[in-house]
Amino acid sequence: MVSQVTCLADGLEFGHKLQANSVCPLHSSSKEEGALHATTFLVNNRVRAGSNSTKSQKPFFQTLKSLTRSGKLEEAVQLIESLPPNLRNTETYSIVLHACISHKSLEHGRRLYLELLAKDQHSQRLLKEATLKSKLITLFSVCGYLEEARSIFENTFNSETVHESVWVAMAIAYSRNGCLKEALLLYTDMLWHHVKPGNFAFSLALKACADLNEIDIGRGVHAQVIKSYEEPDQVVNNALLALYAECGCFNEVLQLFGKLPKRNVVSWNSLIASLIKQNQVFEALNLFRRMQREKMGFSWVTLTSILAVCARLTALHFGKEIHAQIVKSCIRADILLLNSLMDMYVKCGVVDCGRMLFNRMRNKDLTTWNTMLTGYAINGCMDEAMGLFNEMVSSGTRPDDVTFVALLSGCSHGGLTETGQAYFRKMEMDFGISPTLEHYACLVDILGRAGKLEEALEVVRNMPMKPGGSIWGSLLNSCRLHGEVSLGEVIAKRLFEIEPNNAGNYVILSNIYAKAGMWDSVNMVREMMQRRGIKKEVGCSWVKVKNKVETFVAGGGTEFRKSVQYKKMWFELAEAMETHGYVPDTSVVLHDIDEAMKSIWVCGHSERLATMYALINSGAGMPIRIAKNLRVCADCHSWIKVVSQVTGRTVVLRDTTRFHHFKDGECSCKDYW
């Protein structure tokens, strides 16, 4: 919860100061004076050496605590090293090890460890203790030294009993370093050693199952949770939710969520993430509203998920509300959230806002750069994208494979054939990134769209991996663009074997036939689809006018088209359009009907209906934002171009993969898509 986070953060800081002041009331306890404390103590200690009273331990602990708190690890370690054996105990070492863990100081931690190993029997005994062992395991694992962590853990087996906490520390060590299989194996190992798992162990095992997508093992752990002597706590219950969510068991998620005795923000977030995974984005939004109604509040994580929904729905208005929530909360948003916010803006076609956020972000990570680059690429701003890429490189951020997917896809959308090929070479030669299937798909698309189908096929033949549906699909589309009937037939045949249920492939093939006037073949494809029970996805566009989202389906909107306003607007437009030389391109209609019928048919396309609706129902200067579930129809594209010229409106249209910004009779895609 955002408001609680603020309080918590304030409280922490405040509490910290209080404690620091109470440590050594005689001296002011500023960090700079830590050294003074150490020296004072050393002097005192030498004088008092040999005396064994517990009284003398107290100031020593305080000094040690104040040293570690102010990050003076070197002096803290020196202090321990100078101590007589009787003053070294679990607590002493714990304090300093804890500080080493939070500062990730392998150097000091290892010194303590080696010291313990080398010293007398007393310290050997200390090493066997669960607390110290766990701390040492944690220390080495946060510094990335898993093997050393494991060796400390293994020494455990020589002693008689192993406390659960040591197992847990080792499991966390694996989990932290992404070794999920090892974490899960450790859990089973633990069971073999007759150590009863508690809630900590459960949550770790469940997390490992979730990340490995091991739903069956996960169910087994769930059974153990139920049988356990300990009641599952919130963390275990949330880990169970996350497990079922991650493995796509949506019913279990709902059931479990309903039965939980208590839910916190994390539980709700998991449910939201699960809904998004199920593509139930509107339900996710409703759930977010319900969270607020039930005074659950939200966290940065919630907002990140919701922003992703806004980006997907081009729900700019709602996304802006989330932005306002972030500003209102008064705490600096974390980098993940800001990246999502930026992503929302660029995915809603508002590149400038995205760039403003980008400029104002103090810490940028790789995703920040990649998100902005993707934003430019899908909005057809390739000059800006290339400029940003240069900035990225000179700022010292190493581009990765995602960076190049963004650049290459941008080049393919923008028809920048040579530039795209150059980036493809550059990627491997200058940056040592070997191309993945996605990169090859982009390259094939770049070449195919430019009409270089032979070269594209050559790439497919020579690439090291097996081409999938995406690559053949892109080639098929290139055949459509360049009227390659026979090659298209060969590719389509292969595609029907790989993905027999993808309606898009059948549609493109019939497009190819229709363009060539081969109506028999068009009918043949249609019959094939009917025989196989494949339904073409219905074209659907949505547009927001006056805070309400209006949806249009191709061929629908009959009432709207009968209305007086529609007819009036249509009449006004038609005249102006004709003077601007708009002629309907009817080749996009896949039915063998006469020209007059075809031009009526294209008027029923969903993007056209949405544009008409917005023209009628929104203020004259307002930009029109439309989203569509399929690729824009070629005729609608040229129609909207002229509309933007005639009416002086900006139309921003997002189709499946990218944006078209129509302004003054031109489109940002330069008619290349």
Added chain:
DNA sequence: ATAGGGATAT
């Protein structure tokens, strides 16, 4: 000590 979130081709 343990649970939830962001960028990717057609």
